[in-house]
Amino acid sequence: xxxxxxxxxxxxxxxxxxxxxxxxxRLWMLQKKNGYRFSLDAVLLAGLAELRPGDxxxxxxxxxxxxxxxxxxxxxxxxxxGVESQTSLADLAVRNVHxxxxxxxxxxxxxxxxxxxxxxxxxxxxVVMSNPPYRPLGTGRLNPQTEKALARHxxxxxxxxxxxxxxxxLPNKGRLLLIYPAxxxxxxxxxxxxxxxxxxxxxxxxxxxxxxxxLVWVEARHGGRExxxxxxxLVIYEAPQQYTAAMAALLDLAPxx
Numbered sequence: 371x372x373x374x375x376x377x378x379x380x381x382x383x384x385x386x387x388x389x390x391x392x393x394x395x396r397l398w399m400l401q402k403k404n405g406y407r408f409s410l411d412a413v414l415l416a417g418l419a420e421l422r423p424g425d426x427x428x429x430x431x432x433x434x435x436x437x438x439x440x441x442x443x444x445x446x447x448x449x450x451x452g453v454e455s456q457t458s459l460a461d462l463a464v465r466n467v468h469x470x471x472x473x474x475x476x477x478x479x480x481x482x483x484x485x486x487x488x489x490x491x492x493x494x495x496x497v498v499m500s501n502p503p504y505r506p507l508g509t510g511r512l513n514p515q516t517e518k519a520l521a522r523h524x525x526x527x528x529x530x531x532x533x534x535x536x537x538x539x540l541p542n543k544g545r546l547l548l549i550y551p552a553x554x555x556x557x558x559x560x561x562x563x564x565x566x567x568x569x570x571x572x573x574x575x576x577x578x579x580x581x582x583x584x585l586v587w588v589e590a591r592h593g594g595r596e597x598x599x600x601x602x603x604l605v606i607y608e609a610p611q612q613y614t615a616a617m618a619a620l621l622d623l624a625p626x627x
Contacts, residue, residue, distance in 0.1 A: 381469055387462075392436075393623030396443050400466055401434055406459065408436040410606070411585065412501045414575060415549040416440035417620030418587050418604075421497060423447035428539055430483055430500040430532050431455075435463030437499060438476045443623040449475055451495070455482045483535040493541035500532045504551050529558065533565040540592040548590070549575075552583035559588075568594035573601040579608070 379398055383389045392399050401407045416437045421427065425448045429437045432452030441450055454460040460480040467476045481489060529550070536546040546567050550558050552574055559569050567590040574583035583603065608614045613621070 379469060393440070393443065393621060396623045397439050397470055398466075399434065399436065399439075400462060400469065402458075402462070406433060408433055411549050412436050413440065413620065414585065414587065414604075415499060415501050415547065416444070418573065419444075419497075419499065419547055420626070421445045421448050425449075425496045426494065427451070427497045427499065428453065428495040430498060430535055431502060432463055432478065433459050435466045435476070435478060437501070439466060439470060439472065440623060442470075442472050442475050444626050446625055449477075451477045451479060453479045453481055453483065453486065455480070483531045486535050487538050490539065492538055493544070495539045495544065496541070497545045497547065498532075498536040498539050499547045500536075501549050502529050502532045504529070504554060529561055533561055533567055536567060537565045537592060542593045544592045546588075546590045546592070548588045549585055550588065552586045555586050558586070562588075562590050566593055567591070568596060569598050570594055571599050571601060573604060575604045575606065577606050579605050 381389065381400075383400065386403055387400050388403055389398060389400055391397070399408075412433070413436070417440065419441065421441065421444075423445075425445070427438070427441060427448055427450045429441075429450065429452045432438060432454045435452050438450035438452045441448065452463055454463055457480055460478055463478045467473050467478060479489070529548075532548070533546075540546065546562070548558070555572075562569055569588055569590045571589040573587040575585040575587060576583050587604075604616055605614050606617045
């Protein structure tokens with residue numbers, strides 16, 4: 371796994387990009403200054419995941435590659451593939467993978483989720499993950515920047531596309547891990563079950579104690595039986611700009627025991 375680096379690596383940074391440390395310097399991330407930048411949602415999805423040695427993991431809609439990079443730090447014995455339909459973001463993800471010395475474990479594919487059945491064999495991943503676009507067309511303000519609009523609104527990708535791709539890529543009992551707005555939980559569960567992806571574990575995520583849940587983290591199993599476990603909630607902030615101990619642990623990126 372990458373070692374902790376307190377100074378940035380020697381790499382040329384284009385004027386429209388930034389280079390910033392993440393996870394106490396275990397990772398260095400190139401991102402667009404004005405395009406799509408990864409959010410805390412992606413960090414939560416990767417931070418709450420539990421993987422097994424030898425797992426093959428697919429990240430649908432990988433953006434700049436943050437999810438497979440975090441997982442590569444936390445789980446040194448897994449292999450990862452990130453799929454991204456936007457060429458500019460896929461190229462950025464490739465550069466981030468090489469920047470952090472993880473090209474032997476992480477592969478980035480430029481493809482639409484709908485095209486994966488023609489490019490990859492069925493049941494070829496033990497785990498599929500995604501932080502999918504969550505705003506239906508016609509709701510909310512559509513961001514004029516294409517990268518941000520595609521990441522937030524269901525323009526090209528959607529939860530339905532993620533579920534269909536996951537059903538194809540996962541074997542029986544394979545796992546799908548998602549993070550989604552809590553206000554769309556009913557839609558999420560209904561759509562997953564329609565694809566034979568049975569929700570098994572839910573964890574609601576709150577910005578602050580006493581506030582309504584903002585996000586829900588879900589683990590579903592392909593062909594699983596009906597039985598769901600609701601984990602204790604995760605609270606992100608205990609004071610303004612101060613993470614709770616549980617949230618700070620997710621940002622550490624130390625390998626899981």
